[in-house]
Amino acid sequence: MKREIPLLITFFSCLVLILDFVIKNEVLARLAAAINDYVSILATFALVLGLASLFGVHFNRIYKKRENWGFSVVLVLGFAFSLLAYCLYGVEKEYEVPIPLDRYEVLSKAGEAQVREETVHYLLVDGREIRVGQEIFELDAIGPEHKKKKVFYYQVHSNYWFDTFIFGNVFTPLGATMFSLLAFFMASAAFRAFRAKSIPATLLLVSAFFVMLGRVPIGAFVGQWLEFILLPIATLIFPEAWISPSNQWFSEFAGFIMNVPNTAGQRAIMIGAALGMVAASLRIWIGLEKEHLGRD
Amino acid sequence: MLFWPFFEPPATETMHYSQRPFSYAICLWLMLTGSLHASGGFITIKTSEVPTFVFLVVLCGCILYYISQARKGGKLYVRKIPALNSVNEAVGRATEMGRACLYIPGIMDIDDIQTLAGLNILGSVSAKTSVYDCELKVPVTRSMVLTTAQDVVKEAYLRTGHPDTYNASNIQYLTDEQFAFAAGVNGIIVREKPAAILMLGTFYAESLLIAETGNHIGAIQIAGTAEPSQLPFFVAACDYVLIGEELFAASAYLSQDPMLLGSLKGQDVAKIMIMIAIVIAAVIELGIQFLGLPSALSIFQFM
Amino acid sequence: MLDFIENLDRRYVFVLIALSVALPLIFKVTLPMPDDPQVKTLYDYIENLKPGSQIAISFDYDPSSEPELHPMAIALLHHAFRKKHKVLSFALYPAGPSMANDAFAKVVKHFPEVEYGKDYINLGFYYGPNTGLNQVAVFCSDILRAFPKDEKKKVTGTYPIMSGFRSLKDAAVVISLSAGDPGVPAYVSEANAKHGINVAAGVTAVSAPRFYAYYNSGQLMGLLGGLGGAASYESFVKVKGKALAGMGAQSFAHLVIILLIIISNGIYLIRKRSEEPRWS
Numbered sequence: 001m002k003r004e005i006p007l008l009i010t011f012f013s014c015l016v017l018i019l020d021f022v023i024k025n026e027v028l029a030r031l032a033a034a035i036n037d038y039v040s041i042l043a044t045f046a047l048v049l050g051l052a053s054l055f056g057v058h059f060n061r062i063y064k065k066r067e068n069w070g071f072s073v074v075l076v077l078g079f080a081f082s083l084l085a086y087c088l089y090g091v092e093k094e095y096e097v098p099i100p101l102d103r104y105e106v107l108s109k110a111g112e113a114q115v116r117e118e119t120v121h122y123l124l125v126d127g128r129e130i131r132v133g134q135e136i137f138e139l140d141a142i143g144p145e146h147k148k149k150k151v152f153y154y155q156v157h158s159n160y161w162f163d164t165f166i167f168g169n170v171f172t173p174l175g176a177t178m179f180s181l182l183a184f185f186m187a188s189a190a191f192r193a194f195r196a197k198s199i200p201a202t203l204l205l206v207s208a209f210f211v212m213l214g215r216v217p218i219g220a221f222v223g224q225w226l227e228f229i230l231l232p233i234a235t236l237i238f239p240e241a242w243i244s245p246s247n248q249w250f251s252e253f254a255g256f257i258m259n260v261p262n263t264a265g266q267r268a269i270m271i272g273a274a275l276g277m278v279a280a281s282l283r284i285w286i287g288l289e290k291e292h293l294g295r296d
Numbered sequence: 297m298l299f300w301p302f303f304e305p306p307a308t309e310t311m312h313y314s315q316r317p318f319s320y321a322i323c324l325w326l327m328l329t330g331s332l333h334a335s336g337g338f339i340t341i342k343t344s345e346v347p348t349f350v351f352l353v354v355l356c357g358c359i360l361y362y363i364s365q366a367r368k369g370g371k372l373y374v375r376k377i378p379a380l381n382s383v384n385e386a387v388g389r390a391t392e393m394g395r396a397c398l399y400i401p402g403i404m405d406i407d408d409i410q411t412l413a414g415l416n417i418l419g420s421v422s423a424k425t426s427v428y429d430c431e432l433k434v435p436v437t438r439s440m441v442l443t444t445a446q447d448v449v450k451e452a453y454l455r456t457g458h459p460d461t462y463n464a465s466n467i468q469y470l471t472d473e474q475f476a477f478a479a480g481v482n483g484i485i486v487r488e489k490p491a492a493i494l495m496l497g498t499f500y501a502e503s504l505l506i507a508e509t510g511n512h513i514g515a516i517q518i519a520g521t522a523e524p525s526q527l528p529f530f531v532a533a534c535d536y537v538l539i540g541e542e543l544f545a546a547s548a549y550l551s552q553d554p555m556l557l558g559s560l561k562g563q564d565v566a567k568i569m570i571m572i573a574i575v576i577a578a579v580i581e582l583g584i585q586f587l588g589l590p591s592a593l594s595i596f597q598f599m
Numbered sequence: 600m601l602d603f604i605e606n607l608d609r610r611y612v613f614v615l616i617a618l619s620v621a622l623p624l625i626f627k628v629t630l631p632m633p634d635d636p637q638v639k640t641l642y643d644y645i646e647n648l649k650p651g652s653q654i655a656i657s658f659d660y661d662p663s664s665e666p667e668l669h670p671m672a673i674a675l676l677h678h679a680f681r682k683k684h685k686v687l688s689f690a691l692y693p694a695g696p697s698m699a700n701d702a703f704a705k706v707v708k709h710f711p712e713v714e715y716g717k718d719y720i721n722l723g724f725y726y727g728p729n730t731g732l733n734q735v736a737v738f739c740s741d742i743l744r745a746f747p748k749d750e751k752k753k754v755t756g757t758y759p760i761m762s763g764f765r766s767l768k769d770a771a772v773v774i775s776l777s778a779g780d781p782g783v784p785a786y787v788s789e790a791n792a793k794h795g796i797n798v799a800a801g802v803t804a805v806s807a808p809r810f811y812a813y814y815n816s817g818q819l820m821g822l823l824g825g826l827g828g829a830a831s832y833e834s835f836v837k838v839k840g841k842a843l844a845g846m847g848a849q850s851f852a853h854l855v856i857i858l859l860i861i862i863s864n865g866i867y868l869i870r871k872r873s874e875e876p877r878w879s
Contacts, residue, residue, distance in 0.1 A: 018352075021342075021345055021348075021349065022345045022349040023339055023341060023342065024340040024341070024342050025339045043405060043439070043440055046438075046439035046440045047439050048439075049439045049442065051439075053442055053469045054469050056465070060465070068487070093697070133754065171662075172662040172663075174475070174476075175475045175476075175662055175663040176665070178475035178476075178479055178502075178505065179501060179663045179664075179666075182501060182504055183616060183620065183852065184612070184613045184616050185504050185505060186529075187612050187616045187852075187855070187856050187859065188508065188609040189507075189508055189529070190856050191607070191609075191612055191856075191859045191860065192609075193532040193533065194860045194863070194864070195863065195864055196867070196868070197867075205860065205864065209857060209860075212853045212856065213853060213854070213857060214633075215827050215853075216630075216827060216849050216850040216853050217632050217633065217846055218630060218851070218853070219633065219850075220631070220633055222854075251633040251634075258811055259811055259815060263811045263812045266808055266812050267812045269524045269539065269540045270524060270540075270809070270812065271567070271570060272540045272541040272567065273522035273524070273540035273541055275541060275563050275566055275567055275570075276541030276542075276543070276544035276545065276563065277409045277410075278352070278355055278356070278563075279355075279359055279544060279562070280412070280413055281409055282356050282359055282360075283559055284409075284412060286360075288363070288555055289416060289547060289556065291415070291551075292412050292415040292416055292419075292444055292448060293447075344793050475663060500779050501803075501805060512609070524808075525805050525808065525809050
């Protein structure tokens with residue numbers, strides 16, 4: 001049963017989604033939407049397991065004072081700080097604190113702090129207040145004795161700790177730093193790996209030369225220098241280059257490499273990968289591939 | 297009794313594969329009639345999706361046909377995939393050097409087919425590491441992938457008779473965030489210096505960060521992804537690369553299961569059909585452009 | 600010497616790259632940008648739209664992709680507001696709305712006559728099913744159902760800009776500024792393939808090669824690839840933005856990488872020749 005139930009769930013879920021793709025039926029559409037929702041709900045609950053694993057490893061490291069246990073302390077403190085900031089201030093750029101009318105008047109006159117006034121509309125039904133939108137409140141069919149308005153006043157504060165400090169000053173620069181490492185790693189990978197060891201490698205080098213320089217402004221300058229050497233070769237591909245040599249022939253040739261050989265290769269890989277995905281999905285759907293469920 | 301194919305384990309295990317399509321067809325019919333009844337008999341076909349659905353049916357038909365053919369016996373030829381042949385070499389190297397293997401099943405969640413492909417391969421790799429008594433570390437970015445990976449590795453260690461060497465804390469959730477994960481994995485690589493690094497799944501911009509760090513410490517690296525934009529980085533920084541569909545073929549290749557190999561053949565036949573269709577459409581378009589063929593023949597009329 | 604260069608510590612490479620990027624930025628080296636045909640088609644299309652047309656921009660990126668995609672957003676907004684077009688923004692990424700707010704804030708100060716709710720609106724992030732295709736399908740049928748309230752938490756239908764905009768079909772073009780998934784493929788396969796809506800893309804340089812196939816097949820009517828695409832658009836719109844400023848640095852970085860590759864190949868060929876047997 002340990003494998004049969006997941007196989008059953010897999011089969012029926014996939015069946016619903018595939019049928020919903022081609023058949024317009026309300027029951028199927030609702031089932032498909034429900035399945036998508038279940039995935040989100042399961043992923044959210046599974047987050048608890050992930051956090052438990054994470055903290056299990058790091059608390060163990062702190063308790064046993066393993067190597068570099070100080071960084072585990074930093075992780076735990078960082079998590080606690082973020083959680084506290086979220087609980088106190090939320091995740092929006094600003095958070096609001098309700099204030100009384102007299103404070104609202106003082107603050108709005110002084111103009112130092114940002115304040116907001118909100119009118120909330122209610123309908124009185126059987127002694128209960130039911131909140132409604134302004135469009136319904138303004139309907140003439142509803143008598144004034146059933147209508148009630150309340151005005152609330154808020155002071156708007158900038159969410160410094162969560163939005164500005166954690167997100168803006170720590171998280172965003174760290175993410176940008178990691179992304180910028182790509183530039184350095186690309187250079188070192190290119191220096192190490194791009195050697196003309198064979199004809200395909202040489203072709204790769206030549207196209208890399210044209211594309212890297214042709215896609216940036218300096219390519220135009222390099223192109224002019226190389227014009228006398230490379231123009232005869234370029235006219236084999238662009239006959240019009242000889243008739244009206246453009247000072248942008250370098251970038252045009254780079255564009256040709258991107259539009260023709262690159263596009264052909266990308267299409268081939270995309271089609272092959274898509275077919276592979278369909279085949280793998282079919283194998284999982286009909287229960288042929290069960291490795292991810294664990295074998296007996 | 298309705299779902300007897302699934303709720304009678306002995307029968308399920310011994311059921312002939314030819315009987316499964318019949319069971320599935322029953323379930324399909326029940327689902328259609330059930331929804332028809334529930335919705336008051338109102339079902340319409342989304343005509344815009346019909347061409348895609350027809351192609352899907354043809355493709356799946358090819359695959360199912362060759363699966364059934366493979367079941368009848370006969371050896372199927374699959375070309376050598378150097379990256380998969382080198383998995384043994386990588387694990388052996390790690391064992392000789394007394395260092396760990398690092399396996400990264402991508403950065404997406406369990407609903408991504410590449411992650412599932414990566415987890416399928418993880419089962420084979422973890423079986424090898426358990427036999428060789430080599431430590432296997434699996435950092436993951438998603439909690440559901442964590443639980444699945446733990447299950448897969450544990451099952452593999454149990455299967456090979458080494459349950460005592462299984463260590464759940466080696467399969468570790470780091471973070472959901474892409475670059476934070478890359479930083480965490482780079483830290484693991486630089487500190488622990490694994491001798492073999494396998495990156496099989498969905499990767500985006502962090503692919504080069506991880507691959508280059510692995511290259512710097514001198515690890516043997518085997519990578520595979522179906523993301524075309526990341527393949528050049530893996531090719532530049534890794535020793536072996538599985539390109540696109542080779543990642544999805546890996547589980548069939550490693551297990552050498554005839555049914556799975558049959559599905560590869562079906563996939564290749566579908567690819568040949570697409571290639572023929574592309575050639576025919578290109579010839580027709582060239583004919584319309586240069587030979588004056590009627591434009592009603594254009595493939596774009598049907599799209 | 601040859602050994603030293605052949606086995607050059609990668610930290611020297613990092614220093615060279617750092618200098619090649621930093622020095623042009625410090626000395627504000629700017630270079631004229633060559634014309635990019637993929638960018639020009641989008642520019643010409645927006646330029647020739649009649650004033651008051653609706654342009655939908657999907658901010659599908661987060662701060663890590665901001666250096667490449669944010670200049671595109673700013674240049675597009677400059678162009679749209681200059682031509683008196685209406686701009687509707689939404690996002691498939693949670694961080695997208697704040698990127699949109701930042702872009703609007705930077706551009707609107709140059710156009711004091713432009714008003715939120717009348718000339719532009721930020722509809723926010725779509726809290727719906729988690730796959731890109733399902734999200735875009737809802738945008739193509741009823742955008743008010745997808746975004747009942749905008750990013751400021753006010754009812755969307757009350758804004759004047761929404762009076763002529765019920766779905767993506769009412770947009771003259773949908774531009775997806777996308778860092779990954781979900782993003783451009785979702786708009787192409789749903790909005791363009793099924794509804795014939797014009798879709799253009801602004802993507803990171805790493806992803807751009809993949810989308811040439813979509814552009815060449817006509818599924819994308821414009822493609823802005825990386826910082827170069829953003830700089831190209833800025834030069835068409837004549838806005839001096841961060842992309843144009845960064846192209847000088849990118850040019851020299853590329854030149855340094857090419858020179859390193861040439862040097863490493865030169866040494867490789869010298870080594871290979873010195874190892875070949877000499878026949879008398």
